[in-house]
Amino acid sequence: MSASRRVSLFRSAIMKRSLPVSDEQMFRSTRRVTVRTISTRTTIVSTTTRKKRKVEVTSETTTVNTEVGGSSTVSKASADALEALEKDTLHESWYKALAPEFSKPYFQELKKFIISEHKQYTIYPPYQDVYSWSRLTPLDTVKAVVIGQDPYHDVGQAHGLAFSVLPPTKIPPSLRNIYKQIKTDVPSFTIPTSGDLRPLAKQGVLWLNTCLTVRAHQANSHSGKGWETFTSSVLRAVTSRENGRGVVVFAWGIPAQKTCEKVAIDEERHLVLKSAHPSPLSAHRGFLGNGHFNKANDWLRKQYGDGEEIDWTVLNK
Structure with missing residues (x-):
């Protein structure tokens, strides 16, 4: 399928899912909270990095935002857009490393499940953001990995x-x-007023959930469907790189630590920092006071050299 055809399918899918798209960032969606009908000019910019070309599609449309909990039917175009998701939204470095996964039975079943879910429910994050971590943190830039669980499941x-x-x-x-x-x-x-972690992602901190999608308002609703196998391959791609310097892995909570065990991370080569999860339910049982951010930077300076640590204060700028 051509790049222009995939973009056309994505536009159709996004319009039917009522997700207005801005041109500020590739496939970055503008979130709406109230239910309303508006007239907007929609621009979708798709960059197919492997072919090093850009395709732009612009059209006028009237968008109805279905907001929280609404269900909608996904068209054939939407299903095709989901099939093309990896080609169109994974960064080139990650696509190359993970390509063997896409033809495996578990991944094919996972995609069928996601398409089925989109036919009945609101799914987060939006299509275009499922792999946003890959575009912000290309494989060869990863210095640290923070393992999460599944995406937040409320609107916006x-x-x-x-x-x-x-x-x-x-x-x-x-x-x-x-x-x-x-x-x-x-x-x-200084504790920021925003929860936007993209500046840290651009420094090489990979913020990776083990499950990459979720049904609206239903935590863990997409767990056990195949994402965990895929994201284990993501982590394995990071820890098996032959750059000789290793990475820091933040494994907060039992699920994250089990992921590390599944991947069999070489702790002689990589620094795995384990503690309780930062959730209010467990933060006082070992997360707060764990010193992980200092430990990470001390290790990165030793492995990568002075000035190569993570500047956590970038969130203040």
Whole structure:
């Protein structure tokens, strides 16, 4: 299928799913909270990095936002758009590393499940953001991995990075505890008013959920469907790179630690930092006070050299 055809299918899918798209960022959706009908000019920019070309499609449309909990029917075009999701939205480096997964039976079944879910329910994050982590943190830039669980499941929260939310969404409790621990480790850090973690992603921090989609308002609704196998392959792609320097893996909570065990991370080569999850239910049982952000930077300086640590204060800028 040609790039222009895939873009056309994505446009159709997004219009039918009532997701207005801005041209600020590739496939970045503009979130709506109220139910209303508006007239908008929609521009979709698709970059197919492997062919190094850009295709632009512009059209006038009237969009009805179905908001929270609404269900809608996904057309054949929407299903085709989901089939093309990896080609169109994974960064080239990740697509190359993960391509063997796409033809495996588990991944084919996963895609069938996601298409079926989209026919009946609202799914987060939007199509275009499922793999946003790959575009913000290309494979060869990864220095640290933060393992999350599944995406936030309320309207306007999930955008493809574990723990992260975009303005004006309120900072979730787990992320607030992460900020508290960064502040403890890095006194110059000022707790931000935003939950946007993209600046850290651009420094090489991969914010990776083990499950990449979720049904609206139903936590863990897409667990056990195949995402965990896929994201284990993502983590394996990171830890098997032959750059000789290794990465830091933040494994907060039992599920994250089980993921590390499944991947069999070589702890002689990589630094795996384990503690309780930052959720308010467990943060005081070992997350707060774990010193992980200092430990990570000390290790990165040793492995990568001075000045190669993560600047956590970038969130203040």
